[in-house]
Amino acid sequence: MFDDFTSSFWANTIDGMTVGSIYALVALGYTMVYGVLRLINFAHSEIFMIGTFGALATMQITGINGPFTGFALVAVLLLCLAGSMLASGGAAVALERIAYRPLRKRGASRLAALISAIGASLFLQELFATVIIPKWFAHGRGRDTLGLAQAGGEPRRLMDKEVLFSIGSGDVRNDKVLIIVAALAMMIILQLFVTRSKLGRGIRATAQDPETAVLLGVNIDRIVVVTFLIGGLMAGAAAFFFLLFYEVTSYFIGFILGIKAFTAAVLGGIGNLKGALVGGFTLGLVENYGASIFGSEWKDVIAFTILVIVLMFRPTGILGESLQRARA
């Protein structure tokens, strides 16, 4: 039992950090929306799912097929990343417009908003399962898991996954390094945006005290849209990295990942941008270590148990809740 843990420690560390950075990027969307609106954006998992299909669509439309190397690889990766971020960002803004803004205007209860979010989540999942995937991606089989290799009929590859070097038992593969570095870079950019830019200041002001923010000339509607857009863009990036790493997607892919990303957000301290990062890595690592001890079929159970335990003993998370209190 613990032999498995020690023998695969480094491999699990590297995998945990890769998955953790994906969790962290998705968690940012939950955290920002929660910080500003006090709403668990339940449909955020579907925003992520839409991102994976955005990347797939980009590959299908352009017909790119690798493996690529060098500058071609960078260009292709950026193109697909743009495709997934665009799809997710657009979906997030549309979601805010249709499912949340009418409720917000009416000053509705949070329970109503959460139920609307669940409705939107169901709707988006089923829209993909019954209409979009059968029509454009898998020809009639909307509920199957799609491999990157079969999407659109022809085998597709973006890059050769090579082992760069090894630490102990862990092979450091180029795609994992790419994901971790890119995710960290995006989070640093986001942190700078929120703490340094004018819009970022508006976001923090709204999170802290919406009424005063309005009095001081913050356009709340715009702030809320920007918040959803940023959350969507980050989820889109995470979606592409997910596709690159696992090479599969389906209409249901967002569900478990969404819960885990939310767990990561709560773990780090919801409303706290750095918390999303800390929570994401913590969850990714603990989950992988736990799986090496108890068996990988218990991975999800471990993640949810961690959520329950954290909420029991430290409901504000590791770093505390503080989009409101974050000052530049």
Place this chain on the structure above:
Amino acid sequence: MSARNALDGLRSTAAVPGQKLSSWWGGAPVYQRYAVYVLLFVGALLLPYSGLAPIMSPHAKWSSILFFPIGIYVLLAIGLNVVVGYAGMLDLGYVAFWAIGAYSMADLSVRYHWTFWEILPVGILMAAISGIILGAPTLRLRGDYLAIVTLGFGEIIRKVAENAEYLGETRGINNVPHPPDITGVNIGGVDIFDYGIRDARPYYYLLVVVITLVIIMVKRMEHSRIGRSWAAIREDEDAAELMGVPTFKFKLLSFAIGAAVGGAAGVVWAAKVSFVAPAAFPFILSATILAAVVLGGSGNLPGVVLGAFMVAWLPERFRGAQEYRELIFGAVLVAMMIWRPEGLIPSRQRKAELAEGGGGSGHLGAEVAEVSK
């Protein structure tokens, strides 16, 4: 703007007969009320009448549809309503308690050869205890955290059932025995205590009795000190606590009662289908039951029963649209929250709360944009 006015007009005309009915009900003497109750009960017993079958269910056997999904959904919705409608807490993993009831029935009967009637109270107790175990650490949390924790709990239960060898993994447990028969009691051409495979009606009658008992229990609670405490918690938990309501205790109670009802539904269901597997308890079912409660009018029993009936019956009636069932659900949920958050048949109190904007877990943030104008 004009569309909005038209909608309001529509709403007010639609409300007139409903208001008449409810004002009559408010002033009706006790014997008239009981007459209505008895009529409703008898009506429920007469529902499997075969003359209705071609209209109500042209595709599948009407009496078995009445048991599942309709009857079971109604029972689950009544149970979830205690948590969501009365106490204002959002439970997204309600199906877990149903699963616990079903697995109690399957395991105790197959492995230990207990009979249905011995297992029923045990299954209910197991579900209630698991509700308390889950609730005790988590009910102190804010409402929306609770939603996610219960969602996680629902998934944990399903994953445990999938992975535990003791519970048959994904294959589940087969050959769960039916309730013991009492032959020879024949009323209207049905052996009402003969629990076989072919005739679903005895199970349906059993379920109607269970539902009736649960409704009586829940109704009594709603108008007691417990129910008033729940309403106070739902409207403003802090104020309730300050006024001396032990909020945590009453939240836990509502959670346990909701879980117990779910457990009862599980035991009865497992005894009919004789096959319990993890695939029967997906998250979508929790969402469906929640949709039933919200669509019907959370907090109001007739509304909840109607909502559950619609949610269970419509997809069976219109099989052609089954593929798009959840798609339509999702859209309807969003639309309802935007235009009629109080549900089809709301309770008057709940409607007032929602119009005020409270109605559970406080306001959305960043809402001032419009309200302050």
